[in-house]
Amino acid sequence: MKELKELTRVEEQIMQELWELGEAFVKDIIDKLPAPKPAYNTVSTIVRILETKGFVAHEAFGKSHRYYPLVSKEEYRTFATRKLLHGYFDNSARNMLSFFVEEEKLNLKDADELLKMLEEATQKKRR
Known part of the structure; x- marks a missing residue:
């Protein structure tokens, strides 16, 4: 990139x-x-x-x-998210998710969907 x-x-x-x-x-x-x-x-x-x-x-x-x-929205989203994660959450996705939960921007349904996505990604890596 x-x-x-x-x-x-x-x-x-x-x-x-x-x-x-x-x-x-x-x-x-x-x-x-x-x-x-x-x-x-x-x-x-x-x-x-x-x-x-x-x-x-x-x-x-x-x-x-x-x-x-020349730069796709996805490329810039990746760049901006990494910058946000590094600059404000010490490179910790856990800290970032915790922030969104505390700010009530992440509800139980969203958290459940994220958990399913993590499980699927983990299963793919094991294959």
């Missing part, structure tokens, strides 16, 4: 829309953003920053550019 950089909140918001759209012109991205809509130049600048960071590339159509992701 390539070396990723952390995205700002605004950059991540733009990437979320681009991941959903697959490819888009700046206008298409703006149309997907919640009101109040940012200025065209603002979004265009952010997209160019994302291009510099290696997250997007473009295809030129005269003076217009259609942008598309």
Whole structure:
């Protein structure tokens, strides 16, 4: 996996829309953003920053550019989750899950599903 950089909140918001759209012109991205809509130049600048960071590339159509992701949502999710786990939970999934339980973001049903997933993963490794 390539070396990723952390995205700002605004950059991540733009990437979320681009991941959903697959490819888009700046206008298409703006149309997907919640009101109040940012200025065209603002979004265009952010997209160019994302291009510099290696997250997007473009295809030129005269003076217009259609942008598309170079980094998948799954790649960035993995990066962000590892960073969160390392930075706030001492690389301990147990500490992270405990946090979500204490914050009531993880209920008994979710915990049961996670346990089943862990059991399945353990069985696969044994094979």
